[in-house]
Amino acid sequence: MIARIAEWDELIRSDRVRGRLYRDPAVFRLELERIWYRTWVYVGHESEIPKPHDFVRKSIGLQPILMTRAQDGRVHLLLNRCTHRGNQLCAKEQGNAIHFTCPFHAWNFSSDGRLVGTAFPDGYEGLNKDEHGLGQVPRVASYKGFVFGSFAPDGPSLEEHLGGAAETLDRLVMTSPEGEIEVTAGFLKHRVKANWKFILENETDGYHPAFVHSSIFSVADSGIGSLYGAKSTALTRDYGNGHTELDLRPEFRKRDAPLSWFGTTPERLPDYVATMNKAYGDARAREIMIDGTPHVMIFPNLFIAEIQMFVIEPLGVEDSVQHVTALQFKGAPDLNRRMRQQTMGSVGPAGFLLADDSEMYERTQRGVQASDTDWIYLGRGEHRERRDSDGFLTGHATDEVPSRGIWRHYRTLMEQSA
Amino acid sequence: MMQVESKADLVHEISQFLFREARYADDHRYEEWEALWADDGVYWIPANGDDIDPDRQMSIIYDNRSRIGLRVRQLMTGKRHTQEPQSRLRRIVGDIELLKVEGREFHVACNTMIFESALRGDIIWASRNQFVLRRDGDDFKIARKKVALVNNGKAIFTLSFLV
Numbered sequence: 001m002i003a004r005i006a007e008w009d010e011l012i013r014s015d016r017v018r019g020r021l022y023r024d025p026a027v028f029r030l031e032l033e034r035i036w037y038r039t040w041v042y043v044g045h046e047s048e049i050p051k052p053h054d055f056v057r058k059s060i061g062l063q064p065i066l067m068t069r070a071q072d073g074r075v076h077l078l079l080n081r082c083t084h085r086g087n088q089l090c091a092k093e094q095g096n097a098i099h100f101t102c103p104f105h106a107w108n109f110s111s112d113g114r115l116v117g118t119a120f121p122d123g124y125e126g127l128n129k130d131e132h133g134l135g136q137v138p139r140v141a142s143y144k145g146f147v148f149g150s151f152a153p154d155g156p157s158l159e160e161h162l163g164g165a166a167e168t169l170d171r172l173v174m175t176s177p178e179g180e181i182e183v184t185a186g187f188l189k190h191r192v193k194a195n196w197k198f199i200l201e202n203e204t205d206g207y208h209p210a211f212v213h214s215s216i217f218s219v220a221d222s223g224i225g226s227l228y229g230a231k232s233t234a235l236t237r238d239y240g241n242g243h244t245e246l247d248l249r250p251e252f253r254k255r256d257a258p259l260s261w262f263g264t265t266p267e268r269l270p271d272y273v274a275t276m277n278k279a280y281g282d283a284r285a286r287e288i289m290i291d292g293t294p295h296v297m298i299f300p301n302l303f304i305a306e307i308q309m310f311v312i313e314p315l316g317v318e319d320s321v322q323h324v325t326a327l328q329f330k331g332a333p334d335l336n337r338r339m340r341q342q343t344m345g346s347v348g349p350a351g352f353l354l355a356d357d358s359e360m361y362e363r364t365q366r367g368v369q370a371s372d373t374d375w376i377y378l379g380r381g382e383h384r385e386r387r388d389s390d391g392f393l394t395g396h397a398t399d400e401v402p403s404r405g406i407w408r409h410y411r412t413l414m415e416q417s418a
Numbered sequence: 419m420m421q422v423e424s425k426a427d428l429v430h431e432i433s434q435f436l437f438r439e440a441r442y443a444d445d446h447r448y449e450e451w452e453a454l455w456a457d458d459g460v461y462w463i464p465a466n467g468d469d470i471d472p473d474r475q476m477s478i479i480y481d482n483r484s485r486i487g488l489r490v491r492q493l494m495t496g497k498r499h500t501q502e503p504q505s506r507l508r509r510i511v512g513d514i515e516l517l518k519v520e521g522r523e524f525h526v527a528c529n530t531m532i533f534e535s536a537l538r539g540d541i542i543w544a545s546r547n548q549f550v551l552r553r554d555g556d557d558f559k560i561a562r563k564k565v566a567l568v569n570n571g572k573a574i575f576t577l578s579f580l581v
Contacts, residue, residue: 093571185476189465191573192576193538212499214495215492337473340473340476344480348476349478349574349575349577349578350576350577350581352489355500355576356498356499358576
């Protein structure tokens, strides 16, 4: 077990980290305790459970979670574990249920987690049902419909945790004429034999696309490749608290063409453009449609990648799942259709992009089995990073500002013993 | 004019076509595999069930003909890292049934098991496949191929070969 700060200096420095951090089961166990079961973790979106008694199975770290909407409309994060003998309570992926009945001995729970009834109750004398409700994630909070949970009873609020990165979610929902996103298209679930942090760091790494994705850039004219070249004006940004962004707006503003961020034109999405103009006014709508949606990694597990969202789930030190779905913008059916089509092409197990990213995760996992005498070097662009007008560290699109920011925050969390 | 042939001959001919399609995929003969497709071909691998609506819900692959072509061209760049080195593959196509004949189109179902050996490790994939084959001279073209993976509701590893 790593306990002393002196040891952390041997593992994490400002511009380098040890491969051991990606492959040591003891490090993974400590991450569960100090990151996944402490900080705010993204769980699901409110639009996945629109009606009272809707539920969907989710997770936080290795723990099975039921995200439910109770009769009163409140969202609950319940532990999917019967309080009688620990049986998995609900095996269905999602649905609507006023009660969850355990198949083992028929204990019965309400959608807000209360124990409602036991089978053959005369076997229990004086059982206080209030003491046997389902486990609840102690803190649940939602931002723009994104539901997060924290196992720490106290600590920073969700808004404090999101900090400057909250603004990226504000920007995201503006792409909807109604100011809301929906998660309604189902998730592709892509498993990789790799540590979750390789995925986390790659999401805002602007250095790899020119190489990892050269095959698809060379055969499809997507306009993505130029965003990540040496001459790109796009920026990397570290919002603090582990949240990082690839800010592509400078490139899109240079193009000055609405919907160029999405590889299309207003002529091809006339209904969408008309509703946006009506909702925001022509001038503001034009700005929104030039800037596009953000490319932001909310630590530790929510990634908004312009047209889709990913949720990172760790299964073990070298085993992870990427859940991915097309973002759907309320009131924008023609945009949404193309979002789904493009998402299916680029991501998931057969995706033009993600199959190659995932190949890199797995190869790096094999790479770090090698001796720890060498560091993983994350120093790219350290000499040219600077503070932007909001005080956040930024750098060139291909610089490793995001990785350094992630590791800085990671170390802070991992050093806190209680 | 199409020759009148016995159902046994027809099933034999369809089977030979499916075996050829499987062999091209196993051997990464990308151009020959692509040439089997009709101009309006649709290649579909659903996720989270076999009968989802692919126009509303995410599929692992839902390619129209032009995207099938893009998939093949990407593989042929030699820089599709997940297929460099290429997976070693062998598949068994069995339980072939001719379900329905509609004019020049033949609705065919079969079961397939694929053994994949890749850098990641060895994986067995299993699926129920449904084809619509269209008569094309004395051969067929694929108008539709649906691959319903047995484990399409679970998290699956990268699936970057032609399945």
